[in-house]
Amino acid sequence: MNDVLVVDDDPHLLKALKITLHAHGYTVVTAPDGESALRSAARHPFGVIVLDLGLPDMDGTTVITRLRQWSSVPVLVLSARHGSNDKVTALDAGADDYVTKPFGLDELLARLRAIQRRTIQADEAPVITTPSFTVDLAMRRVTRNGQDVRLTPTEWGILELLVRNPEKLITQQQLLTEIWGSAYTKEANYLRVYMAQLRRKLEQEPGNPRHLLTEAGIGYRFQP
Amino acid sequence: MNDVLVVDDDPHLLKALKITLHAHGYTVVTAPDGESALRSAARHPFGVIVLDLGLPDMDGTTVITRLRQWSSVPVLVLSARHGSNDKVTALDAGADDYVTKPFGLDELLARLRAIQRRTIQADEAPVITTPSFTVDLAMRRVTRNGQDVRLTPTEWGILELLVRNPEKLITQQQLLTEIWGSAYTKEANYLRVYMAQLRRKLEQEPGNPRHLLTEAGIGYRFQP
DNA sequence: TCCGGGCGTTAAGAATCCGTCAGGAACCGG
DNA sequence: CCGGTTCCTGACGGATTCTTAACGCCCGGA
Numbered sequence: 001m002n003d004v005l006v007v008d009d010d011p012h013l014l015k016a017l018k019i020t021l022h023a024h025g026y027t028v029v030t031a032p033d034g035e036s037a038l039r040s041a042a043r044h045p046f047g048v049i050v051l052d053l054g055l056p057d058m059d060g061t062t063v064i065t066r067l068r069q070w071s072s073v074p075v076l077v078l079s080a081r082h083g084s085n086d087k088v089t090a091l092d093a094g095a096d097d098y099v100t101k102p103f104g105l106d107e108l109l110a111r112l113r114a115i116q117r118r119t120i121q122a123d124e125a126p127v128i129t130t131p132s133f134t135v136d137l138a139m140r141r142v143t144r145n146g147q148d149v150r151l152t153p154t155e156w157g158i159l160e161l162l163v164r165n166p167e168k169l170i171t172q173q174q175l176l177t178e179i180w181g182s183a184y185t186k187e188a189n190y191l192r193v194y195m196a197q198l199r200r201k202l203e204q205e206p207g208n209p210r211h212l213l214t215e216a217g218i219g220y221r222f223q224p
Numbered sequence: 225m226n227d228v229l230v231v232d233d234d235p236h237l238l239k240a241l242k243i244t245l246h247a248h249g250y251t252v253v254t255a256p257d258g259e260s261a262l263r264s265a266a267r268h269p270f271g272v273i274v275l276d277l278g279l280p281d282m283d284g285t286t287v288i289t290r291l292r293q294w295s296s297v298p299v300l301v302l303s304a305r306h307g308s309n310d311k312v313t314a315l316d317a318g319a320d321d322y323v324t325k326p327f328g329l330d331e332l333l334a335r336l337r338a339i340q341r342r343t344i345q346a347d348e349a350p351v352i353t354t355p356s357f358t359v360d361l362a363m364r365r366v367t368r369n370g371q372d373v374r375l376t377p378t379e380w381g382i383l384e385l386l387v388r389n390p391e392k393l394i395t396q397q398q399l400l401t402e403i404w405g406s407a408y409t410k411e412a413n414y415l416r417v418y419m420a421q422l423r424r425k426l427e428q429e430p431g432n433p434r435h436l437l438t439e440a441g442i443g444y445r446f447q448p
Numbered sequence: 449t450c451c452g453g454g455c456g457t458t459a460a461g462a463a464t465c466c467g468t469c470a471g472g473a474a475c476c477g478g
Numbered sequence: 479c480c481g482g483t484t485c486c487t488g489a490c491g492g493a494t495t496c497t498t499a500a501c502g503c504c505c506g507g508a
């Protein structure tokens with residue numbers, strides 16, 4: 001469970017990450033390119049995969065797509081450029097989160113811990129609880145301060161998708177295609193309207209949300 | 225009881241599942257297609273069957289249908305696409321639960337545990353009481369203020385399905401397919417008529433129901 | 449400093465859904 | 479054959495939900 005696969009073509013970075021992660025209790029396996037990464041992931045079940053998007057043999061998004069055909073091991077993406085949209089495509093392909101290079105090791109470790117929390121929680125949680133509301137996925141019911149909260153079907157769909165993936169960054173496209181269908185990927189307007197409604201119904205302070213967070217330009221994230 | 229049959233045509237997934245499940249105490253047998261799965265299930269009594277819907281030789285739903293002709297072993301379905309309805313048909317055919325690919329191994333394990341819990345406690349206390357009426361599932365009898373209430377077969381079917389899942393939201397489709405059959409999923413009209421009749425017979429205040437609740441756009445819920 | 453894109457918020461019309469009623473068809477037992 | 483019960487169907491107002499547009503805010507880039 002504490003096994004990490006780090007995929008990068010830079011030997012220096014690999015070495016540094018191996019040392020740091022090992023010092024924090026992780027067992028580290030490294031891979032220099034996409035093919036060997038996929039082979040390694042098939043042979044051994046990792047708790048998380050750290051994947052650089054700039055690989056010599058294949059696009060990082062391709063690695064995620066091929067990996068996602070049979071595994072759902074969490075993937076943390078290392079994105080090179082700041083303003084580029086490759087991290088969005090990587091998230092659409094199934095990545096869980098991203099860190100922009102150059103990154104601080106503290107940030108990377110924090111993201112790794114977050115991902116591990118999330119996978120542990122996903123273990124058995126038909127009921128998700130936050131300080132301000134509770135979601136029962138099996139009963140399809142939301143309560144706040146002991147009171148039932150009425151959600152419309154669309155509101156529930158969005159909330160369920162976010163809550164089923166705690167701390168995972170869900171892109172706007174993922175939300176739109178999942179709730180409205182793939183023909184509505186341009187209607188980011190809908191998301192703003194419904195996220196506002198959800199926050200008004202669930203957040204203590206809708207203008208300053210603590211659990212339904214916005215990742216500007218990318219998507220939304222549920223924080224337990 | 226801890227024997228699991230995993231049916232999938234992807235050797236990678238089979239291998240990964242075999243390793244993981246074995247590590248969690250299950251005895252795993254694998255099958256690559258529907259025919260061998262049915263043969264294997266006939267030869268050995270499994271505690272649960274994990275079945276991928278996308279098989280090379282036959283439709284996954286067909287496997288369930290043929291299996292259900294002689295066995296009631298729990299079936300956990302692996303569904304490929306997110307938005308498709310094959311999981312609905314699989315559940316209609318007799319599957320117990322489903323997991324959408326790609327799935328987390330934690331989620332799969334949780335579902336397996338849930339299924340085992342459910343099969344163990346199959347027999348239940350068949351009398352449900354509310355402040356305004358009482359339902360005896362074994363006797364097939366409903367009383368209100370000590371008086372028997374006459375229910376038509378259709379009314380009983382709806383009430384039974386709701387009462388057997390207290391506090392759980394039952395979708396319109398579930399009700400329609402359960403009572404009228406899967407060809408009637410568009411006739412939400414029926415539900416409105418019969419829910420009104422049930423409320424008139426059972427609720428203290430039919431216009432303001434306290435136990436047979438409507439969830440607009442989704443379905444109905446029984447509140448004890 | 450100005451500009452523009454992305455976001456949150458609000459409101460109003462359109463579309464959908466629900467409860468209700470009633471008439472007629474189908475079914476069943478006597 | 480007949481009376482009674484159950485079921486199906488359509489229609490109606492009222493309520494809920496969805497869609498769409500518009501406006502102001504904030505922040506980063508020019």
